[in-house]
Amino acid sequence: MLTHRASGILLHPTSLPTPFGIGDFGPAAERFVDWLAGAGQRYWQVLPLVPTAEEASPYQSPSAFAGNPLLISPQRLHEDGLLTETELSAAVVPGAEWHSRVDFQQAAPRKTALLELAVSRWREQSADHPLHSEYEEFVRREAEWLEPHAQFMALREANHGAWWPRWERYVDADCRPTPAAFTDLSHRLDFHRRLQFLFARQWLRLRDHAHRRGVQIIGDVPIYVSHDSADVWANRRWFQLDARGLPTHVAGVPPDYFSDTGQLWNNPLYDWNALQRDGYRWWIRRLQAALRAVDLVRLDHFRGFESYWSVPAGETTAVNGHWVPGPADDFLKALRDTVARPDGNLPIIAEDLGLITAEVHALRRRFDLPGMNVLQFRLPGSETDPPFRLDEFEPNSVVYTGTHDNDTVAGWFLTDIAPYPERLARLRTITPCDPRRIAWEFVELAWKCSSLLAMAPLQDILGLGHEARMNTPGTFGEEFGNWQWKFVPGMLTDEVQHQLRLLTLATGRA
Numbered sequence: 001m002l003t004h005r006a007s008g009i010l011l012h013p014t015s016l017p018t019p020f021g022i023g024d025f026g027p028a029a030e031r032f033v034d035w036l037a038g039a040g041q042r043y044w045q046v047l048p049l050v051p052t053a054e055e056a057s058p059y060q061s062p063s064a065f066a067g068n069p070l071l072i073s074p075q076r077l078h079e080d081g082l083l084t085e086t087e088l089s090a091a092v093v094p095g096a097e098w099h100s101r102v103d104f105q106q107a108a109p110r111k112t113a114l115l116e117l118a119v120s121r122w123r124e125q126s127a128d129h130p131l132h133s134e135y136e137e138f139v140r141r142e143a144e145w146l147e148p149h150a151q152f153m154a155l156r157e158a159n160h161g162a163w164w165p166r167w168e169r170y171v172d173a174d175c176r177p178t179p180a181a182f183t184d185l186s187h188r189l190d191f192h193r194r195l196q197f198l199f200a201r202q203w204l205r206l207r208d209h210a211h212r213r214g215v216q217i218i219g220d221v222p223i224y225v226s227h228d229s230a231d232v233w234a235n236r237r238w239f240q241l242d243a244r245g246l247p248t249h250v251a252g253v254p255p256d257y258f259s260d261t262g263q264l265w266n267n268p269l270y271d272w273n274a275l276q277r278d279g280y281r282w283w284i285r286r287l288q289a290a291l292r293a294v295d296l297v298r299l300d301h302f303r304g305f306e307s308y309w310s311v312p313a314g315e316t317t318a319v320n321g322h323w324v325p326g327p328a329d330d331f332l333k334a335l336r337d338t339v340a341r342p343d344g345n346l347p348i349i350a351e352d353l354g355l356i357t358a359e360v361h362a363l364r365r366r367f368d369l370p371g372m373n374v375l376q377f378r379l380p381g382s383e384t385d386p387p388f389r390l391d392e393f394e395p396n397s398v399v400y401t402g403t404h405d406n407d408t409v410a411g412w413f414l415t416d417i418a419p420y421p422e423r424l425a426r427l428r429t430i431t432p433c434d435p436r437r438i439a440w441e442f443v444e445l446a447w448k449c450s451s452l453l454a455m456a457p458l459q460d461i462l463g464l465g466h467e468a469r470m471n472t473p474g475t476f477g478e479e480f481g482n483w484q485w486k487f488v489p490g491m492l493t494d495e496v497q498h499q500l501r502l503l504t505l506a507t508g509r510a
Helices: 027-038 074-079 085-090 104-124 130-141 143-158 179-184 186-212 230-234 272-277 281-293 328-339 358-366 409-417 421-427 438-448 494-506
Strands: 006-010 043-045 216-221 249-253 263-268 296-299 307-312 322-325 348-350 371-374 397-400 453-457
Touching (some): 027 186, 043 453, 074 085, 130 186, 272 281, 409 421
Parallel strands (some): 006 453, 296 348
């Protein structure tokens, strides 16, 4: 349950400007935190910090527990004595700080080569080097997820990136590691363990800096995990799989206003009965791991815990699915018993967007979980809707101008509102609709409304257009530019900071 008015900014760390082509946990991240604090903001929301696959989506990952090595800062590795000044300079991507897109094809191999070099130098350090004792403690503490993750990544490399049911090298008939895997691949197992330590060490340093500046972190936990992941490979009994390890039913959402065929996500569904018999231990561990890294988590697709759309594997659309009851109260009670704060509150924001039933809202309210309101989805409303009111939302909720899946407010206004006179007229009953400051008008609406927590993507704070959109759901490929946007130095001006601080003070959120 939210207890006080506050506000914050949504920005994924990859969107920070660095000399290495992709944002990370280094100096630029600390400067962003300082700017947030100076603007009176109390929250920084990030997307999942997990490793990404080919499309760079943080919602399709080889691990729900691990961190993305591309977020490790080379500058911090240099400070730890693991990279020389020459090596650091050689890894700089010319002009990268001033590019408004992440070039994953260029940044990823450069970053990976640096990480290999840093780990190699670390192995050469004497046994009394301070990193060694920290690392050994990390391995002991995180072994339950760290070992399967290291094994999965090493086996995946040995099998040339193949999907795990098709592995042939260093695995038995059940795709489990053979004894030879632990000897022949020991070097790579060690590498992946060390990467996770470096990631955690740098992230916790950044989080501690945020806490010192009065900024808390909101993380993101997707409900489903990728089939091609350490999570499914090592825990097959918790998922709806056949004897070969292939999904029998997959996740999605049914046809609705936005799509005649629904959305087919193809993630394997959980075997909730098996998880219940085990006391939901895997899910509890997952939330505990997330809450060691962040202060609050946005629980994605909360609707799926009340009931979920089950589609037979092999279908090409989500049409032929059906609703299945989810774990609902039983699951949330287990979470409340294990991950609640001392005051009994669950540090969870329920992502309850879309076509949500009364049963889903009732479940959320029984556990005092704040829901979400996105102004782009509420304004200007249909012709039969009453005008939007600033006191309309439940106080125990989070209001957003938009999310990472929305167009920016400026882009949305230009394409979805301005060309349609009826929509524009309805929106003008709420706000003046000045095209030059429409994004800031939405920030003002969010900050003034009754929701206790107000959030905006940095793109809307800066008034950026369609070119700054982070993700367009259902699209794939380089031409769509998903997950690539980043801001450039000079955008976070003193003027914007002062303007945001004044609004935050005026609305009781500072």
